[in-house]
Amino acid sequence: MVGGGQGAYIGNIHRLAARLDGQWQLVAGAFDVDPERGRAFALSQGLDPARSYGTWQEMIAAEAARPDRMEAVAICTPNFTHYPIAKALIEAGFDVICEKPLTATLADAVALEQLARDSGRFVGVTYTYSGYPMVHEARVRVAAGEIGAVRTVQVEYPLEWMATAIEQQGNAQAVWRTDPVKNGRGGSIGDIGTHAYHLAGFVSGLTLDSLTADLATFVSGRALDDNAHVMLRYQGGARGLLWSSQVAIGHSNGVRLRVFGGTGSLQWYQEQPNELILTPLEGRVQVVKRGAPDLSEDAQARTRTPPGHPEGYLEAFANLYAGFAEAIRARAEGREPDAIGRNLPTAWDGLKGVAFVEAVVDSAEAADQPWLRPVAV
Numbered sequence: 162m163v164g165g166g167q168g169a170y171i172g173n174i175h176r177l178a179a180r181l182d183g184q185w186q187l188v189a190g191a192f193d194v195d196p197e198r199g200r201a202f203a204l205s206q207g208l209d210p211a212r213s214y215g216t217w218q219e220m221i222a223a224e225a226a227r228p229d230r231m232e233a234v235a236i237c238t239p240n241f242t243h244y245p246i247a248k249a250l251i252e253a254g255f256d257v258i259c260e261k262p263l264t265a266t267l268a269d270a271v272a273l274e275q276l277a278r279d280s281g282r283f284v285g286v287t288y289t290y291s292g293y294p295m296v297h298e299a300r301v302r303v304a305a306g307e308i309g310a311v312r313t314v315q316v317e318y319p320l321e322w323m324a325t326a327i328e329q330q331g332n333a334q335a336v337w338r339t340d341p342v343k344n345g346r347g348g349s350i351g352d353i354g355t356h357a358y359h360l361a362g363f364v365s366g367l368t369l370d371s372l373t374a375d376l377a378t379f380v381s382g383r384a385l386d387d388n389a390h391v392m393l394r395y396q397g398g399a400r401g402l403l404w405s406s407q408v409a410i411g412h413s414n415g416v417r418l419r420v421f422g423g424t425g426s427l428q429w430y431q432e433q434p435n436e437l438i439l440t441p442l443e444g445r446v447q448v449v450k451r452g453a454p455d456l457s458e459d460a461q462a463r464t465r466t467p468p469g470h471p472e473g474y475l476e477a478f479a480n481l482y483a484g485f486a487e488a489i490r491a492r493a494e495g496r497e498p499d500a501i502g503r504n505l506p507t508a509w510d511g512l513k514g515v516a517f518v519e520a521v522v523d524s525a526e527a528a529d530q531p532w533l534r535p536v537a538v
């Protein structure tokens with residue numbers, strides 16, 4: 162692992178998720194931007210002192226020379242570091258599990274996706290919400306035509322944690338997220354809008370054609386957007402609306418997706434992740450529950466406990482880790498992956514996410530936003 166040291170957020174979630182199915186072992190790490198703190202943290206995790214590295218450069222050089230070298234590396238660092246770290250890993254022959262957004266710039270994302278393709282290395286991107294079994298169930302049902310042709314997709318990711326200028330009080334996560342160089346051009350849209358964008362495309366099966374965006378920065382002194390409204394036009398004519406916000410007081414991780422087709426609709430809400438709401442045209446609302454025996458293979462492959470024993474965020478994250486392990490094994494064995502190793506977020510999805518953020522910021526910064534019209538009364 163790179164990043165995810167003392168006081169960091171997502172690295173610990175990766176470690177917990179990777180452990181859940183016993184398919185991964187943490188063998189080496191460069192956990193912190195501060196080499197001493199990183200080494201101390203590695204030791205606190207029970208790592209071999211010889212594999213408790215101060216920097217990721219040191220780790221790659223040393224591990225590449227070991228007969229029992231690490232196989233894949235999880236990158237859990239701020240966005241601007243993803244590209245150099247992933248590039249060096251791929252060039253040294255390692256598989257990569259990279260946090261979103263894939264990179265801080267579009268040029269880096271294009272280069273990284275190309276490198277991943279040319280090298281044959283596996284690059285998984287942790288779009289967490291595509292780990293949930295009921296999100297897979299929704300995807301399968303939309304693809305099977307259960308709600309008819311998709312007309313509109315409504316997706317939102319509201320958060321409240323940056324409703325005040327916590328970056329000015331030294332909040333470690335907010336400090337780099339509000340720095341355009343370290344974070345990239347998209348504030349809320351890059352941080353959580355990318356999740357929403359991926360989720361909407363994953364479930365609907367639609368490919369985005371174009372968009373128009375309205376970005377706002379409500380907290381004064383902040384350089385990047387903390388609220389984004391984006392209108393989406395998908396290929397084939399379907400429409401979408403995406404809202405991401407870091408200032409939505411009252412919401413913690415209220416990811417919600419609604420997909421409306423010609424004969425029905427589907428709704429999934431991450432705070433009730435074990436349920437999918439399916440409403441056919443005649444209006445009889447159905448609650449499709451995780452664990453039911455008639456769910457798709459894709460959902461069942463990502464289910465561990467019987468219905469009624471809730472599964473959530475950690476299990477969804479673990480599904481990504483189990484999927485990445487299966488994809489890597491299948492490649493080594495020259496076979497197709499099992500259900501859990503299919504439909505995984507990869508470098509291509511990561512690149513699409515960064516391209517989406519670029520288009521959103523370009524749209525919002527365009528001087529001649531053609532859709533903006535004064536209202537007469």
Ligand code: NAI
Binds near residue numbers: 168171216240287
């Ligand atoms: P954080 O600020 O909590 O942690 C970053 C960690 O990286 C720290 O331990 C820091 O010391 C370390 N680090 C920084 N530069 C380093 C370097 N050169 N070498 C080694 N370590 C270095 O950040 P957070 O919130 O954990 O975010 C990290 C990444 O994860 C970001 O790309 C973010 O977008 C993504 N993320 C994804 C989530 C998801 O749902 N999939 C949720 C939260 C974050």
